[in-house]
Amino acid sequence: MFQLGWFGNLTAPEWTASPTSPYVTDDATNWMDGRFYIDQARNLERAGFDFLMLEDSLMVPDMYRGNSEMALKHARYAPKLDPVVAASMLAYATEHIGIICTASTTFYNPFQLARQFATLDHLTRGRIGWNMVTSSEDRAAQNFGMDKLPEHDLRYEMADEFKRAAEALWDSWDEDAITASPETGYYADYTKVHRADFEGRFYKTRGPLNVPRSPQHYPVYCQAGGSPKGRDFAAKHTDLILNIPNGPEEMKAFRDDIRKRAEGFGRNPDDIKIFFVILPLIGETEEHAREIQDEWNGRKETNFEINMSHFEATQEIDMSVFDPDKPLPADVTTNGHQSTLENTKRAWGDKTIREAASGGRISSLPLVGTAETVADEMEAVMEYVGGDGFLIYNQPMSRHYISTITDALSPALRRRGLIRSGFKHQLLRDNLRDPA
Numbered sequence: 001m002f003q004l005g006w007f008g009n010l011t012a013p014e015w016t017a018s019p020t021s022p023y024v025t026d027d028a029t030n031w032m033d034g035r036f037y038i039d040q041a042r043n044l045e046r047a048g049f050d051f052l053m054l055e056d057s058l059m060v061p062d063m064y065r066g067n068s069e070m071a072l073k074h075a076r077y078a079p080k081l082d083p084v085v086a087a088s089m090l091a092y093a094t095e096h097i098g099i100i101c102t103a104s105t106t107f108y109n110p111f112q113l114a115r116q117f118a119t120l121d122h123l124t125r126g127r128i129g130w131n132m133v134t135s136s137e138d139r140a141a142q143n144f145g146m147d148k149l150p151e152h153d154l155r156y157e158m159a160d161e162f163k164r165a166a167e168a169l170w171d172s173w174d175e176d177a178i179t180a181s182p183e184t185g186y187y188a189d190y191t192k193v194h195r196a197d198f199e200g201r202f203y204k205t206r207g208p209l210n211v212p213r214s215p216q217h218y219p220v221y222c223q224a225g226g227s228p229k230g231r232d233f234a235a236k237h238t239d240l241i242l243n244i245p246n247g248p249e250e251m252k253a254f255r256d257d258i259r260k261r262a263e264g265f266g267r268n269p270d271d272i273k274i275f276f277v278i279l280p281l282i283g284e285t286e287e288h289a290r291e292i293q294d295e296w297n298g299r300k301e302t303n304f305e306i307n308m309s310h311f312e313a314t315q316e317i318d319m320s321v322f323d324p325d326k327p328l329p330a331d332v333t334t335n336g337h338q339s340t341l342e343n344t345k346r347a348w349g350d351k352t353i354r355e356a357a358s359g360g361r362i363s364s365l366p367l368v369g370t371a372e373t374v375a376d377e378m379e380a381v382m383e384y385v386g387g388d389g390f391l392i393y394n395q396p397m398s399r400h401y402i403s404t405i406t407d408a409l410s411p412a413l414r415r416r417g418l419i420r421s422g423f424k425h426q427l428l429r430d431n432l433r434d435p436a
Contacts, residue, residue: 014028045096132238239272246346
């Protein structure tokens with residue numbers, strides 16, 4: 001048995017016909033009222049997904065060719081709603097699915113984040129998670145009064161301390177601090193509410209938090225770092241890791257490496273769930289599925305532009321300065337997502353930038369077929385990897401693509417007993433650790 005998560009992005013749904021969205025709706029102009037995402041969350045919950053992870057970024061990319069044309073043309077990284085604000089709405093529309101919100105340790109401060117996520121954990125009755133990111137864009141830093149980001153590894157040192165500061169605030173309320181006793185006249189016992197008095201190299205906070213202890217105490221911790229520093233941070237701190245290794249061998253190696261690092265930090269590796277990013281293409285027949293794949297591969301110019309936008313947003317690399325008809329230079333570096341850059345270099349190999357970037361899909365596995373054949377392949381791969389789950393990624397979203405997963409693939413997986421048919425627990429962390 002394994003688990004499913006969904007990569008969500010609070011930006012415009014599909015607005016033109018595409019291989020995975022042959023129908024155009026008015027969602028592209030109405031999405032900002034949130035109803036599209038409410039429908040999405042309800043469908044995912046019905047289909048047995050453990051969580052919806054809401055990605056975020058804090059800028060309008062304008063690195064490629066020195067302007068924001070590609071980012072806004074394809075609406076991949078902007079415009080975008082704030083996931084922390086949207087989470088309570090999605091949680092009220094659902095009963096069981098977890099809501100994981102992205103929030104940056106580089107730009108938030110510990111008290112602000114601790115207060116918001118304790119509030120969300122109460123409002124969701126224990127279904128909130130925090131995707132801990134260190135951010136990767138100087139453009140975002142400039143929106144917060146900084147000239148540029150701190151160096152990559154330093155950002156992880158800051159994140160480590162940030163998490164400890166937030167936990168000191170979450171710990172400031174004892175579990176039984178609220179008595180609400182008519183006999184004593186005390187609502188909360190002041191002897192069970194404590195100052196945090198946290199002081200580190202980067203952060204200082206007095207406390208106590210003014211939100212009582214929440215159902216999970218700490219949110220579910222999620223992280224996607226793949227660099228050596230990122231892997232250490234994830235193995236030490238998180239409940240849930242998202243990654244995009246290339247193929248079963250790399251997937252297994254990544255999971256084995258994380259589990260080994262977790263043991264080194266004195267953790268039970270079974271407490272860390274690793275979800276591999278996939279983009280299944282589901283057809284009514286095998287031939288239909290291959291036609292969808294061929295359509296994807298045929299969108300070369302669109303795929304190329306989207307990948308250029310992806311590079312400018314996650315790496316802050318202006319790919320327009322390189323000859324697209326030559327391979328990506330080996331000496332290219334970034335202060336952004338370093339593991340993403342290294343994975344790209346390996347996947348692209350000796351291909352030209354144009355050839356490689358025109359391929360289009362982000363996925364650890366080339367899952368193409370009917371719901372039944374894709375379910376078979378997912379089962380076989382997970383048995384080999386020994387893994388925990390898959391995170392399904394498709395941007396931009398469409399109701400049509402969502403339905404191919406929730407109404408075709410999920411039932412095929414359920415018939416094999418591979419994913420949950422219900423939720424045993426109220427808390428997200430408990431459901432992740434006990435999926436039966």
